[in-house]
Amino acid sequence: MHPISTATLPGPARAARPHRGESAIRALWLACALVAVLAVAFILLFLVADSLPAFVEIGIAEFLLGETWSPTATPPAHGILSLVVGTLLVTIGAMAVAVPLSVATAIYLAELAPPRIRNAVRPVIELLAGIPSVVFGFFGLVVLVEWLRVSFAAPSGESVLAGSLLLGIMTLPTIISVSEDAIGSVPREFREGSLALGATRWQTIRRVVVPSALSGITAAIILGMGRAIGETMAVLMVTGNAAVIPSPITDVLSPVRTLTGTLGIEMGEVAIGSLHHHALFAVATVLLVITLAVNLGASAVLRRLNASATGRASPSRLAGVPGRAVAGAAVSVLAAVLAAAVAHSVGGMPAALAVLGGGLLLVVAVPRLSPRQAERAAFFLLYLAVAVVVAILAIILFDIASKGFPALSWEFLTGSPRDLGRAGGIFPAIVGTLYLVAGAIALALPLGVGAAIHLAEYQRENRLTRFIRSGVDLLNGTPSIVFGLFGFTFLVLYLEFGVSMLAGQVTLGLMVLPTIIRTTEEALRQVPQGLREGSLALGATQWQTIRRVVLPPAAPGILTGTILSIGRAAGETAPILFTAVVFSQRHLPSSLLDPVMALPYHLFVLATNVPGAQQNTYGTALVLILLVCVIYGVAIAVRARYQTTTRL
């Protein structure tokens, strides 16, 4: 919307004097944007080339619809239906957990929380995005799975439910941060107008604020979903990895196996060049196709929302559409029935009936509430959601802090590991993680900001931008384990980087690139168009306008994206598993082509491979979280200082 007017403005500056630098700068940003597309093209090329033999030999129908995955049996079976179903179930479950909690928390933080609480809670939520998936996996395995097994008297707690809960919790910070940014940037006049018309605060939130921020919230949910679908380490530690389709399908206590989990546990051991190896690449291809479908669907939804809500709060949206209440009720009834089926698998018939009855009661009762009652009920639910989020996060942090604290010592922080990491320290891993993150951000930040500037400022929507945007979407949805496979085949083997810091930095940089592009673009779009027009009218060139007028107010948004990226890069295990890390190293790396130790990988090996190292495992987890805290703390402090000078 905005760039159209920018590009078509009869810029007085351009008429007055030609700017040779302008077109060079423009080309530079286009090049940045194309890197994302190029990366996707390479990833696709390598995946498809390696999966073709599997599709040919197994047959596409047999591969996609076969229910049995047992590639090493005689005869081998390569059907991935159960894996696809497992992925979908866990992702849907995670969204069912995360979306209500995180959107409610975002609304609370942006609309209801006193400034003191908001300023305290927001950094905490962002910090949580930095808890690495392998820490969640470890926590899930030793605490959550046990709790589920005992509470529901199940044979094993490793299940759809465990995966959904853990993934849901993991995606909370992402969805909350980005949604809250979106809600916070809805102009204050909208709220004032609505309240002046006599609407309650809840009506204002529900009918004005949330619809206006819907594109941002949707972007947040897509980001979260991307993380859920692509998550490997935590999922493979808690879902049991049995390649079965739950029966009935709503049995959330059944174990399942996801596509990512299959790659995560089998890729390291499979013989390169075997049919099984090609079949795993085919699994990765299917995973990419699913992400592509999700992303295309989501962007279609976004486009429709943007089209129907141009002007950010069109009158039709405020007035409400006839028949919407009926449709809403139908959806609610369906949801209640589904919830009842899930409850049945967990708690038997009484639980199912209770859930069904409660759901139907709500459907009948809600429309009959007065605006005041509705507001009180809604706010109660919001507060409840926030309390649940805070409690969950407090439990996880307390568990890790209390068990990890005894491990901390000067030797632990400054020494090299001994006795397989049961003794000694983790200094090389701390340094290695810093190297990897710094390299990844140094690569991704300029590229990402450049690409976003190209998308948001220079181009009207056309085929090229849609192409680039699809590339970014696809890159965003690309699971971290796929980046790992790509890094291994392309960087390590094909370009002969070897297992090296450089290969890890590039892999991680590519992985966080879409996050930076998305958040930067969103931030740029929030800058009022009038500012650009004013600047151009004063005779500034477009680049001068972007640099002096557009980028400064967008900086907090860009910083948020960078913070999320740092957190993700620091905590990821899957992309560096085959590209950058060694389990142990006595000396620090001396060049970019040396491999490094990294905290998340060290933690993963300690947690899954070294019995009797629990104290150092928790210690490593705690150090990783503290390290992320320091990085975030600096960034958040910078942003807070900056925000007080610009925001009202």
Added chain:
Amino acid sequence: MHSHRSTLILPGLVAVVIGALLVAGCTGTGGTATPTPTGTTTDNAGSFVPSGATGKISVTGSTTVLPIAQALAERYMDLNQGADIQVSGGGSSVGVTAIGEKTAEIGMASRELKDAETAKYPALEPIAVARDGIAVIVHPSNTVADLTLDQVREIYAGNVTNWKDVGGQDRQIVAIGRDSASGTREFFTEKVMGTTSTAATMLEKNSNGAIQSSVAPNPGAIGYVGLGYVDATVRAIPLSVDGTAVEPSIENVVNGRYPVARELYFVTSGEATGLARDFVAFALSDEGQQIVEKEGFIPIAA
């Protein structure tokens, strides 16, 4: 004034990031610029004497072999201060590929080389450095005295699903095994399952440690791990061979009575040279094999 400050924020951030990178780079160089100087080794009699080869090698592959290689590397670097040995995991195939593509000097494998691998990299040479018995483990409270190989097979095939059917309490069995590409799984299939296929409902884990930590808290669970992973949190169940219960122990693997045992390998490309050759020699020396035993595996020469 406000706007002036704000324009500095973004370049400032970039500068901080790049600065951090530079500082990190300097630290790295400093770290390796001052390694402990190569000195004469002053060891007790009977210790392995390194050849004096120096430099840096990478050892990568099977997670089962990793603890052995790591312990060996730590001791070897104490003996030979000029050596830098980096150990990493990833899996047997990662190890075989790495050595085949020459991105590492030594690969680790918990299985024999596949035909596809020897065809692609004909120069590869597996060197057995340790033996390993695979123990069947259950929750410490499990009352089953011992199991026959047939019973274990029926459990993993999904035909026996309750402990009471094999002499235990009335409790559902949760079978836990390794992922299908694992060398350990392959070996278990060969020795125990034969041609019977594994039930799809089996929970799959990607490492020995993960199986152990899943079995430890779950009263209904059964799993299988390398001997080095048996500790007090789980109970290794004796396997009944011809009516006699055989404990999974180092002695019983050595004397050949325990039925599920295998070899673990270092893989080199052709004859190893320099530091890699010396490290392999250390692994096979008396001192090296003592380390193998200390890590809970079985020496190769025994």
